[in-house]
Amino acid sequence: MLRTRFTEAFGIEHPIVQGGMMWVGRAELVAAVANAGALGFITALTQPTPADLRTEIARARDLTDKPFGVNLTILPSITPPPYEEYRQAIIDSGVTIVEIAGANPETHLPHLKDAGVKVIHKCTSVRHAVKAQRVGVDAISIDGFECAGHPGENDIPGLVLIPAAAREIDIPMLASGGFADARGLVAALALGADGVNMGTRFLCTRESAIHPKVKEQIVANSELDTQLIFRTLRNTARVADNSISRKVVEIERAGGTFDDVRELVSGQRGRKVFEDGDLEAGIWSSGMCQGLIHDVPTVAELVARIVGEAEDLITGALTDIVA
């Protein structure tokens, strides 16, 4: 058992979190993570309406009596989803842990805190982590350059970002981006984090409701097989290398605008990858840690393996180094 300030504050057994993932963060996976003693997050916006989110939360609750959370990602958008309604669905459903990513959590915070919800803010810079701590979030998830999805524009990897943040952050902190195994978990703890957030690694488990071909491709991929798209838009996203992501990068390099790639990067294309296993249908998020992923275990096997190996690493190999 690994006890940290994060496991204590959030009432979970292991300092391992399954972060929000579009199309992936659904009841079955989240419940499996909860039942394994880790903390899973339903992705709010994967549900087409706030009513669907209520149903999804209820489904997860049927599958586990352990705590789980909901991720609410508030990315800049011309026609934003009804964030307040999603937030209310979370509160009404009695969920007590929310991860807010994508932008300043400040406007949502009083509503969530008043309802007794603990808020984790996911961000990609020390500056934003310090700001979130100041406005009163309960924990930080600091997301490095390695991550799948949106790494920000500063390109600071976890080896530097985590200890730099740890110096400024007093509340519990998760390390995110590049983590897939026990080595990473122990490294994160050494660097000053109180646990790790893993996305790609949990995506590649038996219980994640995506097509097996995607999981096989992640196992086949190395750390080199990602692309950074939307660099030119200053809305960088790390996605799996395929013909579509390479094409987007090419169009951007040639000076193309978002309009030139809009159709290629549509969410429905990404959904098609995950649902139909058509790996070239669209872009799909994957992190560099796919180079550390070599199998498709059950969530329970994965969590037990990481915790067991982390314990052995600390009390065995590392302790032996101290002569």
Place this chain on the structure above:
Amino acid sequence: MLRTRFTEAFGIEHPIVQGGMMWVGRAELVAAVANAGALGFITALTQPTPADLRTEIARARDLTDKPFGVNLTILPSITPPPYEEYRQAIIDSGVTIVEIAGANPETHLPHLKDAGVKVIHKCTSVRHAVKAQRVGVDAISIDGFECAGHPGENDIPGLVLIPAAAREIDIPMLASGGFADARGLVAALALGADGVNMGTRFLCTRESAIHPKVKEQIVANSELDTQLIFRTLRNTARVADNSISRKVVEIERAGGTFDDVRELVSGQRGRKVFEDGDLEAGIWSSGMCQGLIHDVPTVAELVARIVGEAEDLITGALTDIVA
């Protein structure tokens, strides 16, 4: 005391290495590192001729009776330095440890091995590490995206690169890039390395023979204050942010060639920064770990601090996490 396969194989006390640094890797610093029980490297090409290198090695030997090494960086060049003559100077001087960086070490290896020299190959990808192991080097120094100087073109940070390499490498392995403190050292050991290589951190010590203004600037800089130049030439270098490095990036973005920046990036300008403390005279290498550097200690203080804190971290905070 921290004992690893690296300290055993190379006959040093602590798993900490001061890597080759142009204009910085001189006798006083290298001897101070050796006297602190770590492993320092004289930078061969900082000496204008092989004869000067012989003198520099002799100077270091006057200052310490502990082992030290010489770095030989073999970067692609139209008019290369006389590498064979530098190599012979190293062998004739009785140096028993050489770090080869920049290209395939294969042509130099038989000469060095025949002379009983142990060779560390510094590289930035798993593929090159595997190749170096196959041709018979004694240790790998795997250098992540965070590093000062040349991170390669793959942009894989240490959190992923180190464990990915550890899976393939059986000989002792150093982790390089982004390391400046005990947290980083313990993280590197957890990720599968047998020690750390630090450049920027040793540059920012009392004994490093560069102008104090450079050291003050590193302390003032955050992890955000670096620039990647020569991306367009596929010879990327991470350097400190200043007016010159920003100008080089700007010229490259506008489609400029090496001829357009040649004068700006000349080695003599970089040397002027280090010798005169004119921070805007030219480009100078610095890594992201400058965000973790907050003082200018003596080498002895630095090494003792890192080792002591690493021991405490392993036997204290990390062990306490295992409930």
